[in-house]
Amino acid sequence: MTAAARWSASRVAITLLLCTAGWAIAAILCLCVGSTGSIGWPTESQLPFRRDMVLIASLIGAALAASGVAYQAVLRNPLADPYLLGVSSGASLAAYLWRFPSVYAIIQILPASVAAASQQLFVFVGALLSVAIVFLLATRRGRLEPVTLLLVGVVINSVNGAIFMLLNFVFKDVSASGGAISFLVGAIQTTILDEQLYAATIVCAIGFAILMVLSGQLNAAGLGTGEAKSLGIRIHRLRWIVLIVASLTTASAVAISGPIGFVGLICPHLARLIVGSDHRRLLPVATAIGAALLAIADAASRRLAQGDAAGTWLPVGVLTGLLGGPFFLLILSRRRKGAID
Numbered sequence: 001m002t003a004a005a006r007w008s009a010s011r012v013a014i015t016l017l018l019c020t021a022g023w024a025i026a027a028i029l030c031l032c033v034g035s036t037g038s039i040g041w042p043t044e045s046q047l048p049f050r051r052d053m054v055l056i057a058s059l060i061g062a063a064l065a066a067s068g069v070a071y072q073a074v075l076r077n078p079l080a081d082p083y084l085l086g087v088s089s090g091a092s093l094a095a096y097l098w099r100f101p102s103v104y105a106i107i108q109i110l111p112a113s114v115a116a117a118s119q120q121l122f123v124f125v126g127a128l129l130s131v132a133i134v135f136l137l138a139t140r141r142g143r144l145e146p147v148t149l150l151l152v153g154v155v156i157n158s159v160n161g162a163i164f165m166l167l168n169f170v171f172k173d174v175s176a177s178g179g180a181i182s183f184l185v186g187a188i189q190t191t192i193l194d195e196q197l198y199a200a201t202i203v204c205a206i207g208f209a210i211l212m213v214l215s216g217q218l219n220a221a222g223l224g225t226g227e228a229k230s231l232g233i234r235i236h237r238l239r240w241i242v243l244i245v246a247s248l249t250t251a252s253a254v255a256i257s258g259p260i261g262f263v264g265l266i267c268p269h270l271a272r273l274i275v276g277s278d279h280r281r282l283l284p285v286a287t288a289i290g291a292a293l294l295a296i297a298d299a300a301s302r303r304l305a306q307g308d309a310a311g312t313w314l315p316v317g318v319l320t321g322l323l324g325g326p327f328f329l330l331i332l333s334r335r336r337k338g339a340i341d
Contacts (some may be wrong), residue, residue: 012212015281019288023058026292030054030299039303056197056256057188057298057316058291061263063204063253065290068264069271069283070211070246073218074239079150079331081265082250086130086156088259091251092186093160094126095119095258096167116195119255120203127251130156131243186260186317188298200252207249211283214242218279260317262324263290269331294320 031050032039042050064082071080082088097103098119107115134156138149161184211218217238220228228235250264271286297316305313 012280015284019284023288023291023295027054027058027295030295033299033303053188053298053302054295057294059201059204060188060253060257060260061267061290061292061294062287063207063249063290064260064263064294065267066208066211066283066287067246067250067253068290069268069279069286070218070242071264072268073279074221074242075149076222077149078269079265079328081262082246083157083259083261083264084150084328085153086134086160087127087247087250088186088254088261089157089160090130091123091127091254092184092259093164094122094124094251095255096164097126098122100171112193112195113199116193116199119196120199120252123251123255124248127247127254128244130160131247184258184317185315185321186254186258187315188301189256192256196256200256203252204249207245207252208287210245211242211249214238215279215283218242218283219277222277258315258317260294260320262320262328263294265331266320266324266327267293269327297323 031047031054032041034042034046034050067082067087068080071082071085072078098107107118110118134149134152137152138145140148164184217233220231220233221235221238221242223231228238254260267286267290268282270289271282275281275285294316297319300319301314301316
């Protein structure tokens with residue numbers, strides 16, 4: 001059996017069932033944490049709000065983690081991440097532009113489903129433009145330079161952030177919901193339209209399904225161009241398909257949350273510690289970890305809002321940044337040590 005061989009339907013179903021069960025346990029525990037009162041099962045009035053927060057956070061975390069697995073596989077770089085590659089910031093900037101009064105006035109005339117689709121189109125174009133610039137500047141003689149890729153991604157993030165700050169300073173905060181902070185560090189928004197949430201859910205579900213179908217081929221992608229071709233994998237086509245699907249999935253999540261960083265970096269590495277590097281296991285496990293991690297981060301944010309701990313509701317992007325920054329430096333130092341040895 002080659003690395004690209006598909007699993008049987010029963011093995012896929014069992015893997016997905018176990019991952020869903022693990023996420024469900026974390027989600028139920030998160031339901032017991034609120035911004036008011038003691039820890040415990042929510043009241044009838046509290047349950048709808050907490051349920052929505054947990055489900056939205058889980059959707060965003062799952063999408064970012066799945067995209068992180070895809071990027072790391074096709075780029076053969078364990079430091080690749082939607083946030084570090086500029087995909088998230090490009091999508092977030094496009095989502096901000098979508099909310100400009102001149103644009104939003106036209107969108108509100110459209111049917112709700114069309115308006116939601118237009119948001120997805122905006123953020124997808126923003127994500128693709130950013131990642132295209134990153135790949136263009138990081139490519140040398142037809143090959144991607146891993147270190148240059150990350151450096152260019154950081155620069156593109158900074159440029160997108162500067163453009164956002166300029167527009168926000170000139171036109172003030174024109175966002176329909178979530179405030180400016182959600183476009184900078186990411187936050188779980190509860191005021192988004194149902195149609196926007198449904199559109200993001202559908203796109204993320206389709207993206208995950210495509211990546212699952214391609215998960216066996218992602219194993220071969222990590223072997224290199226020559227080895228992948230010897231296994232019958234059309235590696236260049238695979239890379240472009242995966243990059244587009246992962247970018248679209250990321251953009252859909254960012255459209256309803258803003259650029260939440262490092263989830264796509266942390267979760268694939270945690271999943272590798274549990275199930276190894278076989279992407280047929282790695283992808284669903286990392287996705288479940290991403291869903292659980294962001295749900296836990298959101299629950300922690302609600303808990304910190306109580307008393308003197310923080311005194312305010314921290315965006316989850318702040319918490320993931322505090323966790324992901326040291327994690328990134330740890331991985332980078334290990335790679336440098338391995339290169340020296």
